[in-house]
Structure formats: structure tokens, C-alpha cells
């Protein structure tokens with residue numbers, strides 16, 4: 001159409017428009033502009049003169065609002081400045097503090113240690129807000145967002161698309177601005193299903209639907225690709241947490257979280273993972289890039305530490321593939337260096353199929369004393385202590401009172417009185433906490449609507465507003481305690497998963513959280529959280545401010561960090577003492593959150609601060 005229209009036009013004008021024709025055009029355009037300019041300025045004058053009274057009243061109303069606003073602020077902050085913090089530069093769009101390799105090298109870390117987490121090195125005091133990339137879009141809702149993400153939301157290079165060959169790392173470019181994972185492609189999707197089924201059979205299960213019954217409820221997936229195996233396990237009711245090293249581009253953790261799958265940055269380099277001992281029922285590594293036999297097997301010792309008795313270590317790697325199914329090939333792989341360590345760790349090679357090996361940790365604590373006396377020693381002291389990035393230890397953490405084999409776990413979804421006693425928890429206290437949170441969660445979930453910031457905000461317990469719903473998928477409980485918040489949102493059948501954080505220095509309830517089938521980590525909130533910007537839809541912090549104050553670290557840094565990890569339009573729910581909530585409200589305005597204080601109206605000294613991060617474009 002267009003081309004024919006164009007050719008008609010050129011017919012009229014003739015093939016070569018003469019110069020005076022063009023000049024005429026130019027002059028008439030200039031005249032037109034001049035005419036329009038003068039007429040529009042005169043209409044503008046008449047409009048403003050007509051509207052003068054109105055403008056005035058508008059102005060007055062505006063001024064009233066402003067004073068209101070100022071008073072509101074000065075009430076809570078006194079005379080402190082009201083400045084909103086500036087935005088960081090473009091180079092910080094995907095900024096993860098503590099992982100600055102250049103700075104680490106300068107500080108003298110080497111031998112791979114430069115890729116590890118070093119918060120002391122990159123402690124900078126640049127008070128700025130991390131800005132989303134130019135073409136950032138609010139992620140698609142769950143479950144669509146599991147299979148399709150916006151490519152502008154993550155940092156990934158063209159090369160990484162091309163090299164994404166391995167089973168767990170396949171993705172494809174759909175449209176220009178979308179990345180699709182597996183499900184769009186039947187063949188690839190079946191790969192992961194078959195693989196999961198194969199692992200179930202290797203354990204001796206009929207299918208992967210039986211994982212949960214068999215006690216395999218919590219899996220750590222090291223170097224998870226982009227989380228497709230974990231996504232499949234989640235659909236089988238198994239909690240799978242992805243852990244992978246920091247990657248500046250094409251990050252496994254960033255992409256998994258963008259899809260709405262549990263993931264966290266973590267390294268096998270020189271320090272322990274931020275999990276307690278005896279946490280996971282299965283540790284999985286498919287081409288995860290770790291050379292397990294290195295450093296006297298210290299990485300295998302770390303896997304042993306976090307595995308529960310009777311738990312499985314699954315290793316899939318094409319390099320271990322025997323050339324044929326012959327006896328000699330089998331024997332050769334049995335003699336592989338990893339198997340040598342396995343025996344010293346009291347692990348049993350359950351089976352080997354194709355490229356997949358499976359070992360099982362012993363269920364017998366006496367196994368350790370039956371080994372050669374000069375073998376890897378059992379650690380002295382309390383192996384149940386909080387392992388917050390402690391150096392990797394060349395000893396086995398061995399037995400403690402939580403030594404309950406995976407296979408002995410009850411398949412019931414809730415913990416028994418007996419289980420609670422193992423964790424030193426008074427059952428009544430636990431049940432009451434759960435019940436409280438069920439009520440609380442029901443009440444404040446309905447507050448999660450921009451309506452809350454209007455003149456007629458919703459009150460707790462008001463009926464739910466209309467959608468948007470399912471906008472919330474990645475949730476963090478910054479001070480998880482017994483995990484009652486996690487239990488409550490699951491109970492209410494929200495389609496979310498919760499990263500339960502147990503702050504260093506708080507009561508160590510993390511083992512209890514893992515035993516409920518939840519995921520979590522230890523974290524020191526005086527430091528940045530090991531995740532990418534814009535990875536959580538909701539942050540929940542009950543009593544965290546009180547804890548932070550007692551730890552003497554900066555609330556401003558905490559708010560900057562909350563802003564960094566929160567997605568645009570994400571929510572923050574803070575519950576604390578009124579005095580701290582007032583302070584927090586001020587900080588919330590500094591990081592440009594919409595914020596509202598809500599009275600619990602039960603006569604307590606506690607308030608809720610409900611915030612929403614705005615979607616601000618450059």
C-alpha cells in the first residue's frame with residue numbers, strides 16, 4: 001500500500017522535483033509555523049486569563065497539601081533533612097554488593113578467592129538507589145512468568161544464548177524482548193521430566209511423585225542452570241533451592257529468581273554455605289562446574305555437612321560417562337577420585353546410570369569411628385553452631401541430636417510434637433505462633449493494594465479488592481523465627497515461595513524451618529543480602545528493626561538494601577515498636593517508597609509500616 005501510494009506521489013511530482021518546488025515548500029512551511037505559533041500563544045493567553053480564579057484555588061489547595069505533607073514529615077523526623085536519595089549510575093543496574101572482583105584482587109584475594117563474597121572490601125558508602133534498566137518491565141504473573149521472562153529485566157549477552165547448550169541451561173529467545181524456558185518446547189521439557197524420573201528410580205521409587213513420601217523434601221541444586229530441574233521438583237511438592245556463584249552476566253541465580261524460583265548466590269570456594277548442618281535431603285549437581293576432588297575433598301565435606309543422614313548426593317556429569325557398559329569401564333569409574341573420598345565420608349555409592357552418580361550419606365553415626373583412625377577427622381565442638389560464612393573445615397560435622405535419617409521422616413506435612421522437641425521448641429509456643437500468623441496474614445494480605453495509599457485506605461479485615469493478584473511470587477521473611485509466616489501463606493494457598501532468613505544473633509530456628517520443608521539462610525542484616533537487584537516481590541520483617549538496633553547497624557543501609565532487592569511495585573511489611581516504625585517511615589520516604597503506618601488496634605505498642613516501591617523510570 002505504502003509503496004504504491006509513494007509511487008503515485010512521485011508520479012505527480014515527477015521523477016526529479018525541481019529546486020524552486022522545494023524552495024516553495026520550505027517557505028510555505030515556515031509561514032505556516034509562524035502563523036501557528038502566534039495563534040497558539042494568543043489562545044494560551046486567553047486560556048490563562050479565563051482560568052485565573054481557578055488556578056488560584058488550585059494553587060491554594062496545592063499549598064495546603066504541601067504544608068500537610070511537610071507537617072506530616074516533620075512530625076516523624078523533627079528537623080532532619082527530607083531529601084530523597086539520588087539514583088545510582090547505569091553501571092549499578094545489576095549491582096550485587098560484596099562481589100567486586102577487581103576490588104577483591106586489589107585487596108589481595110587470589111586463587112579463586114577473589115570470586116567469593118567479601119563485604120569488607122566493597123563496603124562503599126554511596127547512598128544511592130539502584131535503578132532498573134531502561135526497558136525493565138514488571139514480570140509476568142505466576143505461573144506464566146515461570147516460562148517466559150522479559151529479556152530487558154536480566155543481564156544476558158548474545159553469546160550466552162548461543163552457548164546455552166546443557167540440559168539445565170537451555171533457553172531460547174522468543175520474541176525480541178522475551179526469553180522462554182523449556183515448556184514451550186515439548187522435547188526439552190521432557191528431558192527434565194525424564195531426568196527427574198530417573199533419579200527417583202535410582203533411589204528405588206516408582207516415580208518422582210514419591211519423592212516427598214520418601215523424605216526427599218528439601219533439595220539444594222548447585223549451579224542450577226536456570227532452575228528448570230528445580231521448577232519441576234516444585235511441581236512435585238519438593239522445595240528446591242538453587243545456589244550458584246555470582247555471575248556478572250547470564251547469572252543462573254538472577255534468571256531463576258526472575259522466573260519465580262528459589263535461588264541465592266553462594267560459592268564453594270573457601271567458606272561454608274550459610275546453612276546449618278543436616279539441612280538437605282538431597283544435594284544435586286548437574287555439570288555445576290565444581291571440581292569435587294580438589295582441595296582434599298573439602299567441598300565434598302561441605303556437602304556432607306549440610307546433608308541429612310541417609311540423604312543423597314547426585315552428580316551428573318558427562319565427563320564421568322563410562323565409554324561402554326563393560327565391567328572394566330564401570331570399575332574405572334568406581335575408582336574415580338570422588339568415590340575414594342566417598343568411602344572416607346561414610347557415603348555409599350547407591351547406583352550409577354548413564355552420566356549420573358548417586359551417593360548416600362550414612363544413617364549410622366557409628367560409621368565414623370569404624371573408619372581408619374587417621375582418616376578425615378570428626379570436628380570437635382558444637383557442629384550445630386550458626387555457620388555464617390565460616391571457613392570450610394577439613395573435618396566431618398558428624399552427629400548431633402537432629403540426627404534423624406531422611407527415610408525416618410514422617411511424611412505428614414506438619415511437624416509432630418516429637419519433632420518440635422528435637423528442636424528444643426515448646427509445642428504450645430510454636431502452635432500459638434502459627435495460629436497468630438494465620439490471622440495476621442489473612443488481615444494484611446488484603447491491604448496489599450495501592451488503595452492503601454489513597455484518602456480512604458483499606459482497613460485490616462476489609463474485603464479483598466479486585467485483582468491485580470498473583471503479582472506476588474518471591475517473598476522474603478527477613479526475620480523468620482518459627483516460619484509461621486511461610487506456613488500461613490501456604491495455608492492461604494498463595495502461589496508464593498518464601499526465603500526464610502534467620503538473622504545472625506537471633507534464635508537459631510533455621511533447622512526447624514528446613515524440617516518443615518521450607519527453605520532459608522542465615523544472614524547478617526548489617527551486610528547486603530546475596531541476591532541480585534529486583535528479585536523479591538515482598539519483604540516481610542517482624543521485629544527486625546529491634547534486632548538491627550540491638551546489633552548496632554545502620555537502618556539506612558538496611559532500607560537501601562531492601563530497595564535494591566525489591567522489584568518495582570513490590571511490597572514491604574514491617575512490624576515493630578511504634579518508635580522504630582516512625583523512624584522507618586522516614587527512611588521509607590528517603591528511598592522513595594509509598595508508606596503508610598497502620599495501627600494494629602489491639603492496644604499494643606506495635607505498628608505495621610506498609611510500603612510499596614514505586615516503579616520509577618529514568
Ligand SMILES: *[C@@H]1O[C@H](CO)[C@@H](O)[C@H](O)[C@H]1NC(C)=O
Pocket residue numbers: 091092095100101102103106
Ligand atoms: C569495584 O571496585 C573497583 C576498584 O575498587 C571500583 O573502581 C569499581 O567502581 C567497583 N565497582 C562497583 C560496581 O562498585
Ligand SMILES: *[C@@H]1O[C@H](CO)[C@@H](O)[C@H](O)[C@H]1NC(C)=O
Pocket residue numbers: 403404405407408
Ligand atoms: C529409623 O527407622 C528404622 C526402621 O523403621 C528404625 O529401626 C530406626 O531406629 C530409626 N532410626 C531413628 C534414628 O529414628
Ligand SMILES: *[C@@H]1O[C@H](CO)[C@@H](O)[C@H](O)[C@H]1NC(C)=O
Pocket residue numbers: 436440600602603604606
Ligand atoms: C497485637 O498484635 C500483635 C500482632 O499480632 C501481637 O504481636 C501483639 O502481641 C498484640 N498485642 C496485644 C496487646 O494483644
